[in-house]
Amino acid sequence: MNLPDVPESAHQHVDLPGGLTLDCGVTLRRLVVAYRTYGALNAERSNAILICHALTGDQYVADKHPVTGRDGWWEMVVGPGKPIDTNRFFVICTNVLGGCMGSTGPRSPRDDTDSADPPRWGVDFPTVTIRDMVRAQKKLMDHMGIARLFAVIGGSMGGMQVLEWASTYPQAVFAAVPIACAAHHSAQNIAFNEVGRQAIFADPHWHGGRYWEHGEVPERGLAVARMVAHITYLSEQALTRKFGRRVRGAQALAPFGDMFEVESYLRHQGSSFVRRFDAASYLTITRATDYFDLAEEHGGTLAAAFARTRTRFCVISFSSDWLYPTSESRTIARALNAAAANVSFVEIASDKGHDAFLLDEPDFHRALAGFLRGCAEHAGLPP
Amino acid sequence: MTVPLDPVRFVAKNMRLDLTLIAAMIEPGTRVLDIGCGDGELIDHLFRTRGCDARGIEIDMAEVTRAVAHGLPVMHGDADNDLSQYPDGAFDYVVLSRTLQAVERPREVLRQMLRIGERAIVSFPNFGHWLVRWQLLRSGRMPMTSVWDRPWHETPNIHPCTIRDFFALCESEGYAVEKWLAVDEAGRRAPWRRFSGLANVFGEQGLFQLRKA
CATH class of the missing domain: 1.10.1740.110 (Rna Polymerase Sigma Factor; Chain: A)
Incomplete structure (x- = not known):
C-alpha cells in the first residue's frame, strides 16, 4: 500500500445517509466525505466559505498534512488575517469524491456486496464527474445546516467545482471565485x-x-x-x-x-x-476533469449555465498559465456577461505558470481579499 | 453631494469633476456599466451614494487589480471587444468617459452602448476648442494642449472629434440628445449650454446623455 500510516478513519469525516446517485447512473450506497474546517460558523450560518481543492490537493488547506507532515497547501491564503480570513469566515474544505484522503473513492470498500469484509473498489470505482463531486459537497453543507455559502473558491480543478456549484446550486452561492481554470478541458x-x-x-x-x-x-x-x-x-x-x-x-x-x-x-x-x-x-x-464541459451540460451555451444568476463572480487567471490560459477565463467572464451576472475578472501578472495560484502572489491575494470584503458588505456580513 | 462616511474610501473629495457631473446625471438605484472605469472611482461613488448596481470594464490590468482589490465589480476588457456579449437592455446607463476618441470603432461602440443600455453617457475632449484651432492655424502642426497632450505619433486618441461632429453623428445614427454640456479640462461646467456653436469653440470637453430616438 502506497498510503501507509493513516487509516481512512483518521481523517475527520462524516458518513452521509442516503448515498449518492452519480451522473453515470450508479448509486453509491455509502457516501463518506472527509473534510477540515477553520474558523467559526456564525449564529446566522452566513459566513461559510467552501474551498475546492485541485486535482492532487486535499482537505488539508491550512493545517499540517497527516501524511507528509508539511504545511497546508493554501496557508498563504487561508488563516487569521489572511485573504480568506478565518477570524471572519468559517472555512470548509472537503476531500473530493474519488479522492484518497478519506472521502469515498477507489480506496473505499465496495458497497455493492453483502460481504462482511468487502474488497476495495479499485479501478471498479464508478466514473465520477465534477458535478458528482459538487453534489457530495452539497450533501455535507446540508448536513452542516448551511443553506447558503457566502463563497465558493477554488483553483484549477477546484475552479471547475466552483463553476459547477454556481451553475447547479445558484441559490446556495452568494459569491464564486473560479481561479486559473476553464469551463471545459481542451484537447491539449x-x-x-x-x-x-x-x-x-x-x-x-x-x-x-x-x-x-x-x-x-x-x-x-x-x-x-x-x-x-x-x-x-x-x-x-x-x-x-x-x-x-x-x-x-x-x-x-x-x-x-x-x-x-x-x-x-x-x-x-x-x-x-x-x-x-x-x-x-x-x-x-x-477522468472527471476531462469529462467536465459546463456548456455541454446546458445545451452547448456556457451563458445558459448561469442564466438569471444572482451570484457575484470573481474570475482570476495568471498571465503565464498555459495549462488554463487567460483566454479560458475570459470565455467564462464573457459568458457571465451574457448572463448579465455581476462579474469581476482580472489576470494577475506572474511568470510562475499555473502554480501561481498556490504561491506568493501579492496582487492575487489583494484582489481575492478585496473581492471578499466587497461581497461581505453586499451580503451584510458584520465586519 | 453626500459625502460617504467611510474615510478610507478614495472617492469622496477627490473625484474627478467630470465624474461628479456624470454621477449627477444618473438616477439612484439604477444599473450602470462604466466602460474605461479606471480604478472604479465612479462606480464606487454610484454604489455608495446612489445605491446603484454599478460595474466597470477597464483595459489597464493594473487598474483592474486595484479596483477588484477595493471590492469593486470590474472586469478586464475594452469597449471595442467586450460589449457585444451583454444582453440587450442589461443596464439603465452605459458610461464612456474620455474614451470615445481612443476606441477603434466609435460608431459601433455607441451602437453597442445603446443596445445594452437604455441611455448612454459619453464624454470626450473637444477637438474644436479655439486653442486647438489656433495652434493648427498658426504653426501648421498638430496641436498640443493640456487636453491633447501627446505628440501625434504617440497619442492613443485615434478618432478625435468636435462637439459639432458628435451632434452630427447622433443625428445620423438617430440618437436623441437628452442632455449635453460643455466643460473645461477640470470638468467645470462651461456657460455655453444653449449655444452649441460657442460650446464647440470654448468647451474643452463635451458631455452627452443619449438614448435611442
Missing part, C-alpha cells in the same frame, strides 16, 4: 492527462488495476504521470529561473543518471507524490 488538457494515465497502465505493478491484491503499487507509472503534469503547472520562465541548464555533480555526459537539475527536481516531485496519492484516484479524478 486531455492529451496531457492521457499521457499520465498511460504511464500508470504501463507500469508492471499496475496488474490491470488489481495492484492491491498483489501488495504492489504502480509507483513508477504514477511518478511519471506526476512529472508530466508538474511540467504543465510551471512556466518555461519559472523552470529556467529555477534550474536553467545547471548540471548536478561533475559527471559530464553521463548517459542516463541524474544529470540536469531539472531532471532530479522532477524525479523528486514524482517520488514524493506516490507516497501521498493513489493511482486509481488519479485515474478517477483526471
Whole structure:
C-alpha cells in the first residue's frame, strides 16, 4: 500500500445517509466525505466559505498534512488575517469524491456486496464527474445546516467545482471565485492527462488495476504521470529561473543518471507524490476533469449555465498559465456577461505558470481579499 | 453631494469633476456599466451614494487589480471587444468617459452602448476648442494642449472629434440628445449650454446623455 500510516478513519469525516446517485447512473450506497474546517460558523450560518481543492490537493488547506507532515497547501491564503480570513469566515474544505484522503473513492470498500469484509473498489470505482463531486459537497453543507455559502473558491480543478456549484446550486452561492481554470478541458488538457494515465497502465505493478491484491503499487507509472503534469503547472520562465541548464555533480555526459537539475527536481516531485496519492484516484479524478464541459451540460451555451444568476463572480487567471490560459477565463467572464451576472475578472501578472495560484502572489491575494470584503458588505456580513 | 462616511474610501473629495457631473446625471438605484472605469472611482461613488448596481470594464490590468482589490465589480476588457456579449437592455446607463476618441470603432461602440443600455453617457475632449484651432492655424502642426497632450505619433486618441461632429453623428445614427454640456479640462461646467456653436469653440470637453430616438 502506497498510503501507509493513516487509516481512512483518521481523517475527520462524516458518513452521509442516503448515498449518492452519480451522473453515470450508479448509486453509491455509502457516501463518506472527509473534510477540515477553520474558523467559526456564525449564529446566522452566513459566513461559510467552501474551498475546492485541485486535482492532487486535499482537505488539508491550512493545517499540517497527516501524511507528509508539511504545511497546508493554501496557508498563504487561508488563516487569521489572511485573504480568506478565518477570524471572519468559517472555512470548509472537503476531500473530493474519488479522492484518497478519506472521502469515498477507489480506496473505499465496495458497497455493492453483502460481504462482511468487502474488497476495495479499485479501478471498479464508478466514473465520477465534477458535478458528482459538487453534489457530495452539497450533501455535507446540508448536513452542516448551511443553506447558503457566502463563497465558493477554488483553483484549477477546484475552479471547475466552483463553476459547477454556481451553475447547479445558484441559490446556495452568494459569491464564486473560479481561479486559473476553464469551463471545459481542451484537447491539449486531455492529451496531457492521457499521457499520465498511460504511464500508470504501463507500469508492471499496475496488474490491470488489481495492484492491491498483489501488495504492489504502480509507483513508477504514477511518478511519471506526476512529472508530466508538474511540467504543465510551471512556466518555461519559472523552470529556467529555477534550474536553467545547471548540471548536478561533475559527471559530464553521463548517459542516463541524474544529470540536469531539472531532471532530479522532477524525479523528486514524482517520488514524493506516490507516497501521498493513489493511482486509481488519479485515474478517477483526471477522468472527471476531462469529462467536465459546463456548456455541454446546458445545451452547448456556457451563458445558459448561469442564466438569471444572482451570484457575484470573481474570475482570476495568471498571465503565464498555459495549462488554463487567460483566454479560458475570459470565455467564462464573457459568458457571465451574457448572463448579465455581476462579474469581476482580472489576470494577475506572474511568470510562475499555473502554480501561481498556490504561491506568493501579492496582487492575487489583494484582489481575492478585496473581492471578499466587497461581497461581505453586499451580503451584510458584520465586519 | 453626500459625502460617504467611510474615510478610507478614495472617492469622496477627490473625484474627478467630470465624474461628479456624470454621477449627477444618473438616477439612484439604477444599473450602470462604466466602460474605461479606471480604478472604479465612479462606480464606487454610484454604489455608495446612489445605491446603484454599478460595474466597470477597464483595459489597464493594473487598474483592474486595484479596483477588484477595493471590492469593486470590474472586469478586464475594452469597449471595442467586450460589449457585444451583454444582453440587450442589461443596464439603465452605459458610461464612456474620455474614451470615445481612443476606441477603434466609435460608431459601433455607441451602437453597442445603446443596445445594452437604455441611455448612454459619453464624454470626450473637444477637438474644436479655439486653442486647438489656433495652434493648427498658426504653426501648421498638430496641436498640443493640456487636453491633447501627446505628440501625434504617440497619442492613443485615434478618432478625435468636435462637439459639432458628435451632434452630427447622433443625428445620423438617430440618437436623441437628452442632455449635453460643455466643460473645461477640470470638468467645470462651461456657460455655453444653449449655444452649441460657442460650446464647440470654448468647451474643452463635451458631455452627452443619449438614448435611442
